[in-house]
Structure formats: C-alpha cells, structure tokens
Amino acid sequence: MCSKINSKPSNGFNRNEDPALFKAALLSGPPGIGKTTAAQLVCEHLNMEYIEKNASDQRSKKLVATFSSDSHSVASFTNKSTMSNCVLIMDEVDGVAGNEDRGGIQELILLIKRTRIPIICICNDRQHKKIRSLANYCYDLRFYRPTVQQIRGAMMTVLHRENIHQIKQETLDEIIKSCNQDVRQTLHSLNLWAIEGETNPNAAKMINKSVNNNPFELCRVSFSDDLRQKSLSDKLDIFFYDYQLMPLLIQENYLQCAPTLSNSDNHKQKVTDLEQLSLLAKAAESMCIGDVCSQMIYSRNDSWSLLPYQGIFSTVAPCSYVRGHLRGMVNFSSFFGQRSRTNKNERLLNEIEKHICLKIASANKQQFNLDYLSYIAKIFIQPLQKLQQQGVEQCIALLDEYYLNRDDFQTIMELNTWGKTGKNPYDQLDTQTKSSLTRIYNKTAHRTPYAVIDMKKLKKSKGNLDEDDGEESDGDEEDKENEEEGDLEQDAMIKMAKKRAAKPAAKKPKGK
Known part of the structure; x- marks a missing residue:
C-alpha cells in the first residue's frame, strides 16, 4: 500500500537524502487504508509514545506555537513529566482550515524546523495547496488504494477468525467495490452484513459508500476494470463531469495503465508486450480524433453537438482499450504548464x-x-x-x-x-x-528606434496620472463654481447679500 516517491532533486529540498535526515514525515493517501494505524504501529514497534492531534482538536497558529514555545512543552498537553521517546502525530492536516485553525500550517512548518521530536503528518488530499508547501519540509510517503484481491485476502482472514463462513467470494467482492476499496468501511460493512445477512439476503447490495467525486478519482475509475460492465451513458457521465479537464487527465495517465483482457468466462488475463503496444496505439489514435472534435467545437460556436463524440473518442474509447489498473497515482495534466511556457516564448519571440x-x-x-x-x-x-x-x-x-x-x-x-x-x-x-x-x-548609452518601456514604472506612472486627473477635475469644478458665482453677481434681477463690515477690535487698556 505504501511506496517511496523518488522525486527529482530540483523538486524540493533534500528529496534524495536519507529519510533519517528529515524531522517530519508526510503520509498521504485515500481515507480508510491504514495511514494512521501504520503511524501508530511504527511508534509502538519503536517503543515510543505518541501524541495524536486530529480534526477534532483545535490546531490554530497560536495553539501549534505553544508546542515549541519556551514556556510550554509537549508534556504539558499530555500530563506527562517527560517527552523523551515521544512522537507527535498530526492527523488530517489537510483539514486545518477556517477561522479556528487559521495559520496552523505555517506554524506547523516552523515547528518542524525547530522540533526535537519526530513529527508525522497525515493527510488525504496530497494536491491541496497548503499540503504542497508542507511537503517541502517532510519526507514524502504516499499510500495507494489496495486492490480488490488484496482486501479480499485480508477480509477472508478476519471472517475465518470470526467464524463467519457463509459469505461467498462474489458477495465479498461486491461489498469491497461498493466501499470504494476502503478497508475501514469494508470492515464496518462486513459487521453489518454479519448481523443482517442471514435475515436479509440483499444486505450486500444495500451497502454503498458515499464517494465525493473529483476529476482524479473519476480518472482512476475510468481506467478500472469495474467500468467494463457499465453502459455507454454511465461512461459518458464521467466525461461530462468536466469535459475540459477529463480528456487531459486521460491523455496524461493512459501510459501508466496496465491493461487486462477478459475472456468468455469473464476471467482476467494479462496482455503481452506486443498486445499492450497495440492497445496503446489504438488509444492514442482515438484521442487524436477526440482532439479534432475539440478543435471543431471551440473554433465554431455552432458545433457543440459534437461534444458527445468528443467524449467517446477522448475518454470512453481510450479507457476501454487500456482498461485494467493504474500503476501509481493519477498525475495532473502537464498541458497547462507547457501551454503557459509556449505562450511566453511566443510573446518573447514576437518582441x-x-x-x-x-x-x-x-x-x-x-x-x-x-x-x-x-x-x-x-x-x-x-x-x-x-x-x-x-x-x-x-x-x-x-x-x-x-x-x-x-x-x-x-x-x-x-x-x-x-x-x-x-x-x-x-x-x-x-x-x-x-x-x-x-x-x-x-x-554606455544605446540608441534604438523603439521605446523601451518598463512595466513597473508604467504602472506607477498610470497611478500618478489618475491622481493628477482627479486633482484637475477638482480644479475644474472649482472654476465652474467661481464662474457661476460671477454670473450671479452680474445678474440685475438677483440681489446679493452685502457682507457686514467687521467690528473693530477692542483696544487693550494701557498699563498703568
């Protein structure tokens, strides 16, 4: 479930260094696959006590700062006299948000820099912008969702120890898939099935985990073999979730998919290297046709009727060719970065x-x-x-x-x-x-037939011009008011009030 990420040296600091050099570790992955349990087991294996702070605790900037202040220690929060052999587990750090936890991530980074005890940070959303800054100071460990076969073996062991033998393998696989391969949810579902399974034969079908759809999860589902039995309408629904981003995610990750084939008995079999190359070629050709449809849609405003065809060629067909399982995590599309770089180079070249x-x-x-x-x-x-x-x-x-x-x-x-x-x-x-x-x-001075404009100075000059325009407009209004007053004085039909003469100042008495 867990594997080390070998990042490039330029991606952060000390990426290729020994993990022992890091003061903190970042465990990331989907919920319910054992991240917190793994952290606790490691602490128990090393005979180290751990302090766990999760989403139920307040983790604001002020509270996190007390962990490293001079007047407080970790022992003060746990009523323990010593903090030797102690580990701080910060669970669900991607949930540090809102007014109550404002500034918690920044203070946690400062705590990692000057901590004297190991810190384990756990999150679900590794792509969150706050987690990206935190990951630069942690040893990156990513947990991946286990396969149905792996969960099935572990659940069969649990069922055997609980003396539950009446469940079928097909029913167990259905429960695992309905829980979205969540180990924790699968255990709770099996507990429910053990209670209601004998009286209600449809208990397994009633179990269904509420999954928050997002483009990355839908991309993984598109490549999974479970979508093989779905209808064309269900497959197109994945494309229409975000018809601009989903084709780019499919194009970015289809090479990481290990395709499998199903025979007449619905048994999965691996493909050879030549067959895999042929399937990848068909998927690439289909995405090219989808790109042509996309160009026709956006170049002509009246061609939106081609959108379903783009979904078939850019999402449904490529996933059908290489369907199996993804090797690794779903990567974000590199198209946006390359497009930004292309626009920049075109602008500089034109200049x-x-x-x-x-x-x-x-x-x-x-x-x-x-x-x-x-x-x-x-x-x-x-x-x-x-x-x-x-x-x-x-x-x-x-x-x-x-x-x-x-x-x-x-x-x-x-x-x-x-x-x-x-x-x-x-x-x-x-x-x-x-x-x-x-x-x-x-x-030296350089004469050019064009004017070199500094954008920073231009912005400042624009601000000054706006202020000058405001002052000029105020002056114009004052002139207009003076002109109106002059017109009123010249009008014979209007009598102007005469100003009263100022009273002479009282003379001070002379000193005697």
Whole structure:
C-alpha cells in the first residue's frame, strides 16, 4: 500500500537524502487504508509514545506555537513529566482550515524546523495547496488504494477468525467495490452484513459508500476494470463531469495503465508486450480524433453537438482499450504548464522580431525563428565563449548593430536551448564574463528606434496620472463654481447679500 516517491532533486529540498535526515514525515493517501494505524504501529514497534492531534482538536497558529514555545512543552498537553521517546502525530492536516485553525500550517512548518521530536503528518488530499508547501519540509510517503484481491485476502482472514463462513467470494467482492476499496468501511460493512445477512439476503447490495467525486478519482475509475460492465451513458457521465479537464487527465495517465483482457468466462488475463503496444496505439489514435472534435467545437460556436463524440473518442474509447489498473497515482495534466511556457516564448519571440525587423526582413515570426534565430544566437555568443571578458565590447557592438538590448540577448539564448546539449549557452559562461557584460552595457548609452518601456514604472506612472486627473477635475469644478458665482453677481434681477463690515477690535487698556 505504501511506496517511496523518488522525486527529482530540483523538486524540493533534500528529496534524495536519507529519510533519517528529515524531522517530519508526510503520509498521504485515500481515507480508510491504514495511514494512521501504520503511524501508530511504527511508534509502538519503536517503543515510543505518541501524541495524536486530529480534526477534532483545535490546531490554530497560536495553539501549534505553544508546542515549541519556551514556556510550554509537549508534556504539558499530555500530563506527562517527560517527552523523551515521544512522537507527535498530526492527523488530517489537510483539514486545518477556517477561522479556528487559521495559520496552523505555517506554524506547523516552523515547528518542524525547530522540533526535537519526530513529527508525522497525515493527510488525504496530497494536491491541496497548503499540503504542497508542507511537503517541502517532510519526507514524502504516499499510500495507494489496495486492490480488490488484496482486501479480499485480508477480509477472508478476519471472517475465518470470526467464524463467519457463509459469505461467498462474489458477495465479498461486491461489498469491497461498493466501499470504494476502503478497508475501514469494508470492515464496518462486513459487521453489518454479519448481523443482517442471514435475515436479509440483499444486505450486500444495500451497502454503498458515499464517494465525493473529483476529476482524479473519476480518472482512476475510468481506467478500472469495474467500468467494463457499465453502459455507454454511465461512461459518458464521467466525461461530462468536466469535459475540459477529463480528456487531459486521460491523455496524461493512459501510459501508466496496465491493461487486462477478459475472456468468455469473464476471467482476467494479462496482455503481452506486443498486445499492450497495440492497445496503446489504438488509444492514442482515438484521442487524436477526440482532439479534432475539440478543435471543431471551440473554433465554431455552432458545433457543440459534437461534444458527445468528443467524449467517446477522448475518454470512453481510450479507457476501454487500456482498461485494467493504474500503476501509481493519477498525475495532473502537464498541458497547462507547457501551454503557459509556449505562450511566453511566443510573446518573447514576437518582441525580438519587432526589435530586429529594421535589420532583418522576415515574413513572420515563425520564419524568423526557424531561419535566423539560431544563427543570430551563435554570432552573439561566440565572442564571449572565445574571448570571455575581452569579447564583451564586441558582443555589445553587435547588439547595438541589430537594435537589441541585453534582455533580448538573454531571451535569444533561452529560445535556442534545444541543441545537442540542451543547455543554455549563456548559463555556461563564467560569472566574471556575465558581470562584465552587465556592467559595461549599463554604463554606455544605446540608441534604438523603439521605446523601451518598463512595466513597473508604467504602472506607477498610470497611478500618478489618475491622481493628477482627479486633482484637475477638482480644479475644474472649482472654476465652474467661481464662474457661476460671477454670473450671479452680474445678474440685475438677483440681489446679493452685502457682507457686514467687521467690528473693530477692542483696544487693550494701557498699563498703568
């Protein structure tokens, strides 16, 4: 159920370090699969006492801070005189929210930094934005939902010890599936079945766990073999839960699915590598057709009738080809990050093409990118690579020749990182050369046929202009009021009240 996540070093701090170097551990996974029980068993196995704080306890910033303050200790909350061999278990940390628990996660992170005892954090929603920040300071342990076969073996052992032998394997599998493979809920359901099973033969069908649907859980259900017997309408309901996100999740995770086939006797059998490759190819082809339907829907406002066909080709058909079970967790779609990066590169490329258009005539930015950009990057970087600091002035002269600034130079280097090495050539320069380039470029003046606008200064100037407009409008209103008063004085039909003369100030008596 539990496996270690080998993350990349750039994904956080100390990801590839020994788990003993971490002061806290983060246990995440679906509810009812034994996360809290596993934490308690580990503490008992190590003969360590544990203090458990769950959602029923207040875990606000002020209360969590008392755990690490100078005047309080963990022993004060447990009425124990010593805190040696003690572990703090923070259960359901993804539920630390609302006014009562405001600031609890931030204070928990500070507590992890300066704690002297191990801390175990447990959560269900690993993708919560608060948990993402907490995970950077914890050793990441992810629990996965066990399969029906694994739960069945454990439940058969429990039933045998409880002398319950009249339950059939099909009934047990039905109970496990109705509980959404929740071990805790399955145990409670079997207890209910043992009480009512003899008198009510439909007790197993009455057991059904209320599951909160979300795109990640629906994606897992789409790839599961349990959906094989469902109707087309039920399969399309998964697509229509979020018809924009579900195709992207299917496309991101279909390669992680281990497909299985069912024969005439409804027995599952594994597929060979060649058969799996053929099924993946069919799924990819179906998703391509679904993408064509998506383009037709969003390019034409009157083509929404194609939405069910997009659901069939992008969600239903690919899942039918590779249906089996997912190896690992459901990953979020990387399309959004790649799309954001593409938009950024297009904007920067368009800016460079406009700056250099007086020197290089190109039809559009695509032609400039394919035919000119790689050669321009090579010409600009060569003086710095060969001569280092002595080539700085030559590089600046080339930038002035093509009406480019230093930011454009760095952008050109970033847009040419798909070579054999895949590294930015500017980043490979030594620090002294880059510092010399920045210092000399900022000292000299550069004439360009366009105006360089600083967005930060532009926002400030806009704010000042708005204030000036308000002051001018107030001045205009005062002028209008003065004009109206002048018109009233000139009108012979209106008599203006005369101002009374001020009384002379009383003279002070002279001192004697």
